[in-house]
Amino acid sequence: MTTTTDTNHARIDATPLDAVAIRFCGDSGDGMQLTGGLFTNTSALFGNDIATFPDFPAEIRAPRGTTFGVSGFQVQFANTDIYTPGDSVNALVAMNPAGFKTNIADVEPGGIVIVNEDEFNKINFKKCGYQEGYNPLDDDELNRRYQIFKVPMSRLTRESLVDSTMGTKDIDRCRNMYALGIVCWLYDRPLEPTIRFLDNFFGKEKQKPEVAKANIGALKSGFYFGETAELFPVRYQVAKAKLKPGKYRKISGNEATALGFVTAAAKANKQLVYASYPITPASDVLHTLARLKQFGVTTFQAEDEIGAVCAAIGASYAGSFGMTGTSGPGLALKGEAIGLAVMLELPLVIINVQRAGPSTGLPTKTEQADLLFALYGRPSECPCIVVAPRSPSDCFEMAYEAFRLAVRHMCPVIFLSDGYIANGAEPWLLPDLAAIKPIEINHPTEPNGPDGTFLPYKRDPETLARPWAIPGIAGLEHRVGGLEKDASTGNVSYDPENHDKMIRTRAAKILKAADTIPPLEVRGPVSGEALLLGWGGTYGTITTAGDELREKGHSVSTAHLRYLNPMPKNLGEVLGNFKTIIVPEINLGQLVKLIRCEFLIDAIGINEVRGQPFRIDTLVRKTLEIMNR
Amino acid sequence: MHDTQLPTLKAKDFSSDQDIRWCPGCGDYAILKAVQKTLPNLDKAKEDYVFVSGIGCAARFPYYMNTYGLHSIHGRAPAFATGIKLANPELDVWLVSGDGDLLSIGGNHTMHTMRRNVDINILLLNNRIYGLTKGQYSPTSEFGKKTKSTPLGSPDYPVNPLIWSIGAGCTFVARCIDIDVKHIEQLMTRAAAHRGTSFVEIYQDCNIFNHQTWFYASQKDGKKTNTLLLEHGKPMIFGEDSEKGLRMNGTKLEVIELGNGVTESDVLLHDETDRGLAFMLSQLLYPDFPEPLGVIYCSDEQDTYDNVVHKQIRQAIEERGVGDLEKLINEGDTWVVEDD
Numbered sequence: 001m002t003t004t005t006d007t008n009h010a011r012i013d014a015t016p017l018d019a020v021a022i023r024f025c026g027d028s029g030d031g032m033q034l035t036g037g038l039f040t041n042t043s044a045l046f047g048n049d050i051a052t053f054p055d056f057p058a059e060i061r062a063p064r065g066t067t068f069g070v071s072g073f074q075v076q077f078a079n080t081d082i083y084t085p086g087d088s089v090n091a092l093v094a095m096n097p098a099g100f101k102t103n104i105a106d107v108e109p110g111g112i113v114i115v116n117e118d119e120f121n122k123i124n125f126k127k128c129g130y131q132e133g134y135n136p137l138d139d140d141e142l143n144r145r146y147q148i149f150k151v152p153m154s155r156l157t158r159e160s161l162v163d164s165t166m167g168t169k170d171i172d173r174c175r176n177m178y179a180l181g182i183v184c185w186l187y188d189r190p191l192e193p194t195i196r197f198l199d200n201f202f203g204k205e206k207q208k209p210e211v212a213k214a215n216i217g218a219l220k221s222g223f224y225f226g227e228t229a230e231l232f233p234v235r236y237q238v239a240k241a242k243l244k245p246g247k248y249r250k251i252s253g254n255e256a257t258a259l260g261f262v263t264a265a266a267k268a269n270k271q272l273v274y275a276s277y278p279i280t281p282a283s284d285v286l287h288t289l290a291r292l293k294q295f296g297v298t299t300f301q302a303e304d305e306i307g308a309v310c311a312a313i314g315a316s317y318a319g320s321f322g323m324t325g326t327s328g329p330g331l332a333l334k335g336e337a338i339g340l341a342v343m344l345e346l347p348l349v350i351i352n353v354q355r356a357g358p359s360t361g362l363p364t365k366t367e368q369a370d371l372l373f374a375l376y377g378r379p380s381e382c383p384c385i386v387v388a389p390r391s392p393s394d395c396f397e398m399a400y401e402a403f404r405l406a407v408r409h410m411c412p413v414i415f416l417s418d419g420y421i422a423n424g425a426e427p428w429l430l431p432d433l434a435a436i437k438p439i440e441i442n443h444p445t446e447p448n449g450p451d452g453t454f455l456p457y458k459r460d461p462e463t464l465a466r467p468w469a470i471p472g473i474a475g476l477e478h479r480v481g482g483l484e485k486d487a488s489t490g491n492v493s494y495d496p497e498n499h500d501k502m503i504r505t506r507a508a509k510i511l512k513a514a515d516t517i518p519p520l521e522v523r524g525p526v527s528g529e530a531l532l533l534g535w536g537g538t539y540g541t542i543t544t545a546g547d548e549l550r551e552k553g554h555s556v557s558t559a560h561l562r563y564l565n566p567m568p569k570n571l572g573e574v575l576g577n578f579k580t581i582i583v584p585e586i587n588l589g590q591l592v593k594l595i596r597c598e599f600l601i602d603a604i605g606i607n608e609v610r611g612q613p614f615r616i617d618t619l620v621r622k623t624l625e626i627m628n629r
Numbered sequence: 630m631h632d633t634q635l636p637t638l639k640a641k642d643f644s645s646d647q648d649i650r651w652c653p654g655c656g657d658y659a660i661l662k663a664v665q666k667t668l669p670n671l672d673k674a675k676e677d678y679v680f681v682s683g684i685g686c687a688a689r690f691p692y693y694m695n696t697y698g699l700h701s702i703h704g705r706a707p708a709f710a711t712g713i714k715l716a717n718p719e720l721d722v723w724l725v726s727g728d729g730d731l732l733s734i735g736g737n738h739t740m741h742t743m744r745r746n747v748d749i750n751i752l753l754l755n756n757r758i759y760g761l762t763k764g765q766y767s768p769t770s771e772f773g774k775k776t777k778s779t780p781l782g783s784p785d786y787p788v789n790p791l792i793w794s795i796g797a798g799c800t801f802v803a804r805c806i807d808i809d810v811k812h813i814e815q816l817m818t819r820a821a822a823h824r825g826t827s828f829v830e831i832y833q834d835c836n837i838f839n840h841q842t843w844f845y846a847s848q849k850d851g852k853k854t855n856t857l858l859l860e861h862g863k864p865m866i867f868g869e870d871s872e873k874g875l876r877m878n879g880t881k882l883e884v885i886e887l888g889n890g891v892t893e894s895d896v897l898l899h900d901e902t903d904r905g906l907a908f909m910l911s912q913l914l915y916p917d918f919p920e921p922l923g924v925i926y927c928s929d930e931q932d933t934y935d936n937v938v939h940k941q942i943r944q945a946i947e948e949r950g951v952g953d954l955e956k957l958i959n960e961g962d963t964w965v966v967e968d969d
């Protein structure tokens with residue numbers, strides 16, 4: 001069903017803007033993630049560039065009205081290329097005082113604040129810790145600083161749904177759509193994409209047409225409220241962005257990760273076996289793949305993280321492509337099995353969607369502090385290839401790369417995503433599938449040794465990979481295991497020289513991967529005063545900070561590593577062309593350590609570990625501080 | 630998979646060229662021999678067997694088999710085996726490992742593999758001790774057992790592997806003793822034929838660290854009194870001169886002496902499909918009762934995990950058609966940015 005509302009027309013009084021960052025916040029039960037997601041969809045379909053930042057508590061439903069139960073979703077939409085959800089918020093929608101209290105400081109001076117006035121009452125003030133007798137909406141200071149719009153959303157939603165057959169509680173749950181309606185009016189966004197979603201999701205999938213109807217009703221009422229109430233003096237418009245021509249869709253990092261691996265498997269003609277144990281923020285990869293069985297994908301929810309990685313290795317041993325996915329605590333459990341995969345020399349991908357630790361830490365918040373663990377967090381000399389996507393859509397490409405390298409070199413590859421890009425979304429220029437290269441895999445069918453013997457550790461001189469012989473082929477029966485192998489026969493060997501040789505060979509094999517990874521690219525001049533070098537999910541912020549610094553006339557370029565072990569071959573050369581190497585990371589300085597030790601240069605870190613992405617202005621300020629030292 | 634006639638194989642075709650490194654007199658030798666003798670009689674091609682193990686003396690097993698083999702890490706063999714079956718359900722997976730490996734560090738995986746009914750065969754080589762690490766007590770060691778790590782006796786009550794596996798939902802549970810090669814062959818053949826997880830506990834003598842632990846059940850004097858050889862549908866009779874039997878008394882099994890008006894017809898018949906009976910039999914412990922040997926429980930009512938998983942894949946393909954990548958990446962709302 002398509003409902004047409006007269007919402008597409010451009011209003012003459014709309015003020016054009018280049019970019020707007022909106023944050024929706026409220027209780028974790030208020031549906032803020034859905035609201036933000038739908039607004040993002042609308043903006044993406046409208047043709048803006050977008051970047052999102054969902055930020056939610058670890059508790060599913062923390063006590064209502066408390067500050068720790070606040071869930072937020074920030075989206076920036078723009079008429080140019082953007083790389084981050086924005087430093088400060090231009091418009092805040094606060095569904096309750098707790099949301100208001102925890103988010104108001106991020107709103108720019110003069111910014112718009114729309115509140116659900118009905119929730120601003122004594123009880124809720126108390127719950128979120130406001131002093132007795134204080135109402136922030138009456139605070140002169142706040143009213144001078146922001147444009148606060150009080151809308152009795154609860155009451156208006158109820159009134160607009162008087163004809164609904166649903167109970168009050170269910171009707172109240174439509175408030176978020178009422179708020180979305182207001183915001184859509186304010187930023188001149190069409191309602192159709194949201195209406196279509198509500199119809200499909202509640203009406204068709206959940207078989208609850210009355211819920212769909214009520215939500216759509218609330219959405220429209222919110223929109224008409226904006227139009228008729230004359231509360232807002234102006235309306236805004238953000239024109240389409242001039243993105244690279246082509247077909248786009250919105251995609252989150254976890255979705256892109258799943259699609260990337262499915263694509264790589266198809267290009268390799270391989271069955272995917274994804275074995276995992278649920279953990280935030282990696283579970284969505286499992287959920288996405290579980291729906292793709294028709295692609296020959298097998299998903300296995302194991303009894304624990306160890307069972308998951310072992311099943312993945314078993315699958316690779318038997319000729320599928322085995323993968324596992326987790327976050328920090330789970331990666332810790334998988335270490336021993338990853339070591340076995342290094343020894344067995346079988347392809348394996350371990351997705352690690354990093355979150356804030358140590359231990360359970362801040363499970364829904366982001367961090368980049370597992371880099372050294374991914375590189376070195378296993379006993380003995382136990383090298384793995386490590387790659388890190390830099391943005392939600394980049395997960396697609398890096399997934400393909402992780403797969404390609406794992407089968408090319410017969411080794412585990414750790415895919416270091418993070419909570420920020422895993423949950424964040426951006427427009428994705430759909431790839432030309434035909435242009436994606438097939439991944440060649442050769443399973444031997446004939447013996448490769450003297451007298452018809454099979455030597456499971458006889459290596460390809462170019463890649464140093466051993467043959468991937470799979471059970472079921474007569475004549476190639478062989479045993480593999482965790483004990484050290486004789487370099488030539490593959491039988492168990494305790495010989496000291498042989499062990500030294502095998503340790504070095506396994507290390508050399510990983511370094512060989514550098515032969516086919518693309519060189520590091522520099523954004524901005526290839527030589528100058530300072531290079532901001534990053535990796536992983538900080539790409540957007542570092543890139544934007546670098547662009548800003550250059551615009552202000554500073555000699556700053558940026559580069560972003562997507563391959564962390566091995567690193568691109570030209571890295572040394574790139575670094576040599578800058579006086580100062582600055583490495584911003586959401587950890588206490590991990591890549592910077594590697595750079596210092598590998599290249600013997602005095603690289604300097606910018607480090608914050610707040611469970612939040614960097615702010616652009618922080619990077620700009622700190623970069624200038626370092627440059628002016 | 631193989632429609633051509635299978636070549637005739639002998640036991641020695643299943644033996645690898647590797648030197649066997651078990652201690653002289655270790656019970657594992659006899660078990661290896663029994664396995665190598667059984668496989669040629671089963672209806673599978675040699676290349677379709679995969680032997681998987683964890684870590685321990687018992688877990689060296691795959692190296693001595695001339696089949697595909699995976700010697701994995703401590704306790705995780707059931708998970709590797711599951712992965713192998715997910716990738717290729719046609720393979721015949723045999724998991725051979727020790728009591729410490731499968732019931733202590735790997736207890737979790739063993740239990741969940743059984744409850745899922747993954748179509749694999751597990752041989753538990755139970756020597757009631759940690760052999761490879763030189764003699765600490767294991768989860769099957771007796772309460773009070775003195776070992777290097779328990780100089781004053783083990784404070785742990787032991788796990789009963791049969792109750793464990795039946796409790797976990799295992800669909801084939803059996804027991805035998807290392808020296809009875811014929812019996813191992815019989816049970817292996819049954820296990821191989823069973824669809825779903827088959828579990829065979831084998832009493833194994835560790836000649837070095839726990840010698841004679843099973844002698845009450847394996848030696849001439851006593852074995853007939855201390856064990857009960859089960860046969861489906863047959864009365865449960867045991868004893869030096871088959872003079873004893875088992876009977877239900879209320880809700881419990883009791884030992885009765887035959888003669889004096891008590892006849893075979895008073896003895897309970899074994900029914901390997903009866904899970905309740907299997908539980909009761911599993912609880913019979915030396916010295917109060919004879920310990921049951923043979924097939925304790927066998928049920929084919931449950932589908933195998935591998936089957937269910939692959940059925941779901943087929944169902945997904947039937948319902949949605951073979952996955953089309955182009956469609957997949959175009960899923961949801963898309964928009965076009967025009968050249969200008």
Ligand SMILES: Cc1ncc(C[n+]2csc(CCOP(=O)(O)OP(=O)(O)O)c2C)c(N)n1
Nearest residue numbers: 684685686687703727728729730759760761
């Ligand atoms: C993670 C890990 N912890 C501990 C060990 C040491 N270890 C090797 S075998 C073993 C016990 C083996 O006992 P069991 O499974 O009964 O086998 P057996 O040697 O008796 O045949 C232990 C503790 C190990 N290899 N790996």
Ligand code: SF4
Nearest residue numbers: 652655686760835836
């Ligand atoms: S230590 Fe015991 S179990 Fe291990 S090989 Fe020797 S006799 Fe066998």
Ligand SMILES: [Mg+2]
Nearest residue numbers: 727728756758
């Ligand atoms: Mg043992």
